[in-house]
Amino acid sequence: xxxxxxxxxxxxxxxxxxxxxxxxxxxxxxxxxxxxxxxxxxxxxxxxxxxxxxxxxxxxxxxxxxxxxxxxxxxxxxxxxxxxxxxxxxxxxxxxxxxxxxxxxxxxxxxxxxxxxxxxxxxxxxxxxxxxxxxxxxxxxxxxxxxxxxxxxxxxxxxxxxxxxxxxxxxxxxxxxxxxxxxxxxxxxxxxxxxxxxxxxxxxxxxxxxxxxxxxxxxxxxxxxxxxxxxxxxxxxxxxxxxxxxxxxxxxxxxxxxxxxxxxxxxxxxxxxxxxxxxxxxxxxxxxxxxxxxxxxxxxxxxxxxxxxxxxxxxxxxxxxxxxxxxxxxxxxxxxxxxxxxxxxxxxxxxxxxxxxxxxxxxxxxxxxxxxxxxxxxxxxxxxxxxxxxxxxxxxxxxxxxxxxxxxxxxxxxxxxxxxxxxxxxxxxxxxxxxxxxxxxxxxxxxxxxxxxxxxxxxxxxxxxxxxxxxxxxxxxxxxxxxxxxxxxxxxxxxxxxxxxxxxxxxxxxxxxxxxxxxxxxxxxxxxxxx
Numbered sequence: 138x139x140x141x142x143x144x145x146x147x148x149x150x151x152x153x154x155x156x157x158x159x160x161x162x163x164x165x166x167x168x169x170x171x172x173x174x175x176x177x178x179x180x181x182x183x184x185x186x187x188x189x190x191x192x193x194x195x196x197x198x199x200x201x202x203x204x205x206x207x208x209x210x211x212x213x214x215x216x217x218x219x220x221x222x223x224x225x226x227x228x229x230x231x232x233x234x235x236x237x238x239x240x241x242x243x244x245x246x247x248x249x250x251x252x253x254x255x256x257x258x259x260x261x262x263x264x265x266x267x268x269x270x271x272x273x274x275x276x277x278x279x280x281x282x283x284x285x286x287x288x289x290x291x292x293x294x295x296x297x298x299x300x301x302x303x304x305x306x307x308x309x310x311x312x313x314x315x316x317x318x319x320x321x322x323x324x325x326x327x328x329x330x331x332x333x334x335x336x337x338x339x340x341x342x343x344x345x346x347x348x349x350x351x352x353x354x355x356x357x358x359x360x361x362x363x364x365x366x367x368x369x370x371x372x373x374x375x376x377x378x379x380x381x382x383x384x385x386x387x388x389x390x391x392x393x394x395x396x397x398x399x400x401x402x403x404x405x406x407x408x409x410x411x412x413x414x415x416x417x418x419x420x421x422x423x424x425x426x427x428x429x430x431x432x433x434x435x436x437x438x439x440x441x442x443x444x445x446x447x448x449x450x451x452x453x454x455x456x457x458x459x460x461x462x463x464x465x466x467x468x469x470x471x472x473x474x475x476x477x478x479x480x481x482x483x484x485x486x487x488x489x490x491x492x493x494x495x496x497x498x499x500x501x502x503x504x505x506x507x508x509x510x511x512x513x514x515x516x517x518x519x520x521x522x523x524x525x526x527x528x529x530x531x532x533x534x535x536x537x538x539x540x541x542x543x544x545x546x547x548x549x550x551x552x553x554x555x556x557x558x559x560x561x562x563x564x565x566x567x568x569x570x571x572x573x574x575x576x577x578x579x580x581x582x583x584x585x586x587x588x589x590x591x592x593x594x595x596x597x598x599x600x601x602x603x604x605x606x607x608x609x610x611x612x613x614x615x616x617x618x619x620x621x622x623x624x625x626x627x628x629x630x631x632x633x634x635x636x637x638x639x640x641x642x643x644x645x646x647x648x649x650x651x652x653x654x655x656x657x658x659x660x661x662x663x664x665x666x667x668x
Contacts, residue, residue, distance in 0.1 A: 140206075140442040141182060145170035146189035148211060148431045155435035159443060161185075177201050185438050187211065188218075196222035207231060209438045211430040212421065215451060221668070224452045231437050231449050235290065236430035237421035242294035244420045245339050245369040246302075248393035251414045252365050253278055253337075255391070258412065276336075276390075279303045284335025286351065287370070288313045288323065289518070289529065292341030296323050307331055310342075310533070311517060314485055317534030332359040337367065343518050344371040354379035362388055369395040369420045372402075381406035384413065395420050451522045464500050467552070468508045470567045470575035473589050473665050474554040475512020477565050477577070480663050481595070482513075488536040488557040489513065495550030498541035506539055509554055551578060580625070583634055587623040590638035591667050596651070597659040600626045600633040607654055608635060615647045 170192030254275035511526035566579035621638035
């Protein structure tokens, strides 16, 4: 029997035809997604669900999805899908992360032109019968310095287009290597340097804990007088109130925003200010982009339902069902090892080296490597998944190498992950015990045996008396319960580490109190996906 797919949002007829041509039984009901009760009633009939943003795939709907194997979103954002519920149900969630890159990059360039020449205000004035030629004095882009925050897929296209406009392009991106920057023809800089030098600043990063308010009031005040700021990435990257103040004072000459902290944005501090161009999240809104993502969704879903091939999955590795039974705990370990490295590494990564020893060396190393790389990259870009992570790493000039060897130690198998930066090498090793639970077994060459929890605290210090007491007392005084406490040292009186598994995320205030003791060289709160 042919797989059956429901298309519950508006997808192009060309995309629907792809399903038919591939032998899929497709049910095209483009308005059904708006009726959640009806969708919940019929979803049990289908193997696949193709959607855009109108359909909300909730846990309640998934409860009825007795046959559903895959949900595919035509576009990047999957906030309208309960991914945790889908994962528990065994349903793959796919998206199309690369279908609207050109469109979004072009929109950023268009917004830059618009704010440089005050085009919207000039157009409105002329439509009103005025002829205010002297009022709308603009600036050229040629010869100006463009600061690009985030030089990944979309940011990289913006860099290329800006160079074609004869702009000087400088870029800030923690994962951009010097070699990759040279190849792109851009200058790699630190954020403070970019803020001081750029005539235009454009943002192309996801919204994470690291990037939220990356253009804070403090950073905005560091910018060059007369700067113009473009945000076509995500709302929340810029302190909109601070930007409004600096626009009013004249320090910032203009801004162009397609995204806002609160959407739909019916009111905003930027609205009504002179030389502020605003559009209603149009970054991906072109005929070509919408068609591209629709066609990609149809191909990806068909491939999976007919051949088992998984592309751009957000919640599943590229492995067969048989492999998944054995590899599941090892994939989780690889992800956790990567997450540790990613959260500990602030400087650009040049290389990722992975050693597979013993039983794990005979498994699907492609999937394990993707899991480890994704774990690293997700600390900066949570939209990275196991399929896209190696591509993202390659685009940033990160070299990935793997080595496998026969059982060489006390464990039946283990994985050792090492990253190389200009400043240092950082490594961590782990294994899976017979209970199926991943463990950290070595950090910085120091042997440990640490259970992995959702919330952890990592410290380094000189091996001396009082460290355990300081950690325990500080945690206790601040209401942080310790579930597990692991210690290790290189030698008596040498370098020592502690890894605490705690019941809640350790706050910056608690970290500051530990730091104030002067006993620790490094203190880091860590978060892991242990579901």
